[in-house]
Amino acid sequence: MNTLCVPSGPESIQTAADLLRRGQVVAFPTETVYGLGADALNDAAVRAIFTAKERPADNPLIVHVAEQGQLEGLCHVTDTAKKLMDAYWPGPLTLLLMKTSRVPDVTTAGLPSVAVRCPRHPVALALLRACKVPIAAPSANRSGRPSPTTAAHVYEDMQGRIPMILDGGNCQVGVESTVVDLTGDIPCVLRPGAITPQDIAAVAGNCTVASSVMRPLKEGERAPSPGMKHRHYAPRAKMTVLVGPDENVTAEMIRRYDAAENAVILAHDSLLPAFGPRRAFGLGNSPRESAHLLFQRLREMDETGCTLILAQGWEAQGEGLAVMNRMARAAAFDIVEL
Ligand code: TXA
Ligand code: MG
Numbered sequence: 001m002n003t004l005c006v007p008s009g010p011e012s013i014q015t016a017a018d019l020l021r022r023g024q025v026v027a028f029p030t031e032t033v034y035g036l037g038a039d040a041l042n043d044a045a046v047r048a049i050f051t052a053k054e055r056p057a058d059n060p061l062i063v064h065v066a067e068q069g070q071l072e073g074l075c076h077v078t079d080t081a082k083k084l085m086d087a088y089w090p091g092p093l094t095l096l097l098m099k100t101s102r103v104p105d106v107t108t109a110g111l112p113s114v115a116v117r118c119p120r121h122p123v124a125l126a127l128l129r130a131c132k133v134p135i136a137a138p139s140a141n142r143s144g145r146p147s148p149t150t151a152a153h154v155y156e157d158m159q160g161r162i163p164m165i166l167d168g169g170n171c172q173v174g175v176e177s178t179v180v181d182l183t184g185d186i187p188c189v190l191r192p193g194a195i196t197p198q199d200i201a202a203v204a205g206n207c208t209v210a211s212s213v214m215r216p217l218k219e220g221e222r223a224p225s226p227g228m229k230h231r232h233y234a235p236r237a238k239m240t241v242l243v244g245p246d247e248n249v250t251a252e253m254i255r256r257y258d259a260a261e262n263a264v265i266l267a268h269d270s271l272l273p274a275f276g277p278r279r280a281f282g283l284g285n286s287p288r289e290s291a292h293l294l295f296q297r298l299r300e301m302d303e304t305g306c307t308l309i310l311a312q313g314w315e316a317q318g319e320g321l322a323v324m325n326r327m328a329r330a331a332a333f334d335i336v337e338l
Helices: 010-021 043-053 079-088 122-131 151-158 197-204 246-259 269-275 287-303 319-330
Strands: 004-007 026-028 035-039 062-064 093-098 113-117 164-167 178-181 188-191 238-243 263-267 280-282 308-312 335-337
Touching: 004 010, 004 151, 010 026, 010 035, 010 122, 010 164, 026 122, 026 151, 035 043, 035 122, 079 093, 079 197, 151 164, 151 287, 238 246, 238 319, 246 263, 246 269, 246 308, 263 269, 263 287, 269 280, 280 287, 287 319
Parallel strands: 004 164, 026 164, 062 113, 093 178, 238 308, 238 335, 263 280, 263 308
Antiparallel strands: 026 035, 093 113, 178 188
C-alpha cells in the first residue's frame, strides 16, 4: 500500500474523512501525539488499526469525539464526567466511562468501559466534524516505539501500512493524554498527562493516582489499564534516569558517560554546557518543555546507534509526573536518585 503524507487543509481533511467513512485507517495530528484513526463503531475498521500497529488485541483504544453531545448512546456520562468535560474539553483528558452495546468489543478489547476524549487540535476537530463518526485512535506508532509527535515519525512507523497521514506539524503537548478512570467512587489517574491529578481534583473534589504509574507491575498483578502491562516507549539503547540536584546529576552523568563505550546524555538545557564535547541532547528547562521534546529525543538518540542513554529526570509530581511515567518505562524503571 502506498502511504500518502499530505499537509492538512480543507481538501485533505475531507479526503481523510471520506477514507474514514469507508472503513479505512488514517493518521492525524492531535495536541498530544499523532493518532491512528478509524471509525470506532465499525468492527473491521477498528481491527485494521490493531493490524497496522501490531497492537495486542487486549489493549483497548480511545474513542475521539467532536463534542460532548456525540457521546450520547455510547457511554454513561456521570456528574463528575460532565464537570471534567466542561472544564477540560476539548483537551488532553481521556475519561473512562461505562459503555453501551453500540461500542464494539474490539474497540474496548472486551472491557465494559470505554475511554473517550475530545482533542483540541484544530485538524483533529475538523476531521471529527467532517467524518461525523467517533474515531477510535491509539497513538500512531508501531507497538513498542515512542509515540509520534511529527508526521515524519508516523511515516517511519506506518509507511506501507495505511493509505494516508495528515501532516499538521509538531504536536504541542508531546505526551499522550491523561487517562482518568471514572467508573469507581473516586477519579483515579491511570496514565498521567498534561492535565494533572491536581487539575482533576480541583474540579472533581478528589483524585487518586494508580500506584502502577511510577512502579513496575508485580508478578501476577492485574493492570488497572491494559496498556500498562505492555512494553512501552522503549529505545533500542539501555537507558538510565538520574534525578537529584543539578551538580550531582552532572557529575554522575560525566562519570558514567566516560566509563561507557557509546553513551549519549539527555539533560535539561541549563546543564548542557557542563558536558563539553560529549554527545548531549537538550530536554528543555521545565517538565512541560521536556514532555514536548521527550519522544522526539528518544527517536533521535536511537538513530545515533548509542548503547547507553543517561537521562535527567524531574520530580514525579504535577506536570513532571507525566514525563517521569514515560521515562521510567523507557528505562525499564532504572531510576537512580542522587
Ligand atoms: O493522547 C492520546 O491519548 C493519544 C491521542 C491519539 O489521542 N492516544 C493514545 O492512545 O495515547 P493509546 O491507545 O496509545 O493509549 C490508550 C491508553 C492505553 O494505555 C489503554 O490501555 C488505555 O488508554 N485504555 C483505553 N481504553 C481503556 C479502558 N476501557 N480501560 C482501561 N484502560 C483503557
Ligand atoms: Mg500508545
